[in-house]
Amino acid sequence: MVFWKRLFSNPSDSATSAPTSQFNGELLDVKGETDSQRRIFLSTERDIDLYELEELCDAVGWARRPLRKVKRALTYSFLVVSMWEVKGNRRRLVGFARATSDHAFNATVWDVVVHPSCQNKGLGKALIKYMIRQLRNEDISNITLFADPQVVDFYRRLGFVLDPEGIKGMFWYPD
Ligand SMILES: CC(C)(COP(=O)(O)OP(=O)(O)OC[C@H]1O[C@@H](n2cnc3c(N)ncnc32)[C@H](O)[C@@H]1OP(=O)(O)O)[C@@H](O)C(=O)NCCC(=O)NCCS
Numbered sequence: 001m002v003f004w005k006r007l008f009s010n011p012s013d014s015a016t017s018a019p020t021s022q023f024n025g026e027l028l029d030v031k032g033e034t035d036s037q038r039r040i041f042l043s044t045e046r047d048i049d050l051y052e053l054e055e056l057c058d059a060v061g062w063a064r065r066p067l068r069k070v071k072r073a074l075t076y077s078f079l080v081v082s083m084w085e086v087k088g089n090r091r092r093l094v095g096f097a098r099a100t101s102d103h104a105f106n107a108t109v110w111d112v113v114v115h116p117s118c119q120n121k122g123l124g125k126a127l128i129k130y131m132i133r134q135l136r137n138e139d140i141s142n143i144t145l146f147a148d149p150q151v152v153d154f155y156r157r158l159g160f161v162l163d164p165e166g167i168k169g170m171f172w173y174p175d
Contacts, residue, residue: 025084026130031122039086040094040123042130046080052093059115074098078107078138081131083114083123094118095127099135099143107135109145128158 025043050067058064074080083095094115101107109131114124135143146169147155152162 028083028123028126033121035087037087040118041084041086042095042127043082043084044080044134045082046074048074048080048082048093048096053096056093056096056113056115057111060113062113073110076100077110078103079131079134081127081134083118083127085118095123097127097131099131101135101138101140103138105140106142106144107140109143112145124154125158128155132158 025041025045028040028042030038030040050070053070054064054067077098078101079099081095081097082093085092085094095113095118097109097112099107099109109128112124112128114127132143143160145155145160147160147162156162
């Protein structure tokens, strides 16, 4: 975390000149990357600009949510993972996911998103694998999520099982 802050608080710093080992994040290999200046990192830092997150969610057409509630959701999430595109000394939020948990057995993944300009490059897969690794490190063994119909196969490829043993997700909504 210290290194992220140092890197981005000083305009004279350069992401490309900083050794990647100094990041408190994971540098990703981007499939078919042509821009040698661009780096993509995953981080568990929670200091995320809510407006930037809202822009990312807008970009995939999600309905807007009250920012004060989004802030609470981030605060009380067990794990928050952000994906950053770094060019020179600038960074842009290009991916996000979070998980809630009982801190013992179960975690549920929410709000998985990759910016359309970065999709189909293996980044969503890297984001979910990273989350699973972080959750497994906390000895969480039951990881669940609610998949939109068009992304069921995306999750299936990552090892998620649809309705295991016939279990059905059930929802209650206010009238
Ligand atoms: C779903 C999403 C996160 C995938 O991210 P991505 O970076 O484009 O996915 P990747 O490039 O890492 O894809 C990994 C694999 O899944 C496949 N895949 C990607 N999107 C898929 C989809 N919608 N359905 C089926 N397979 C998909 C890819 O072809 C790739 O296959 P491969 O490993 O055989 O090459 C991204 O498309 C997104 O943000 N969508 C809008 C928001 C959304 O729907 N979020 C999920 C809410 S439940």
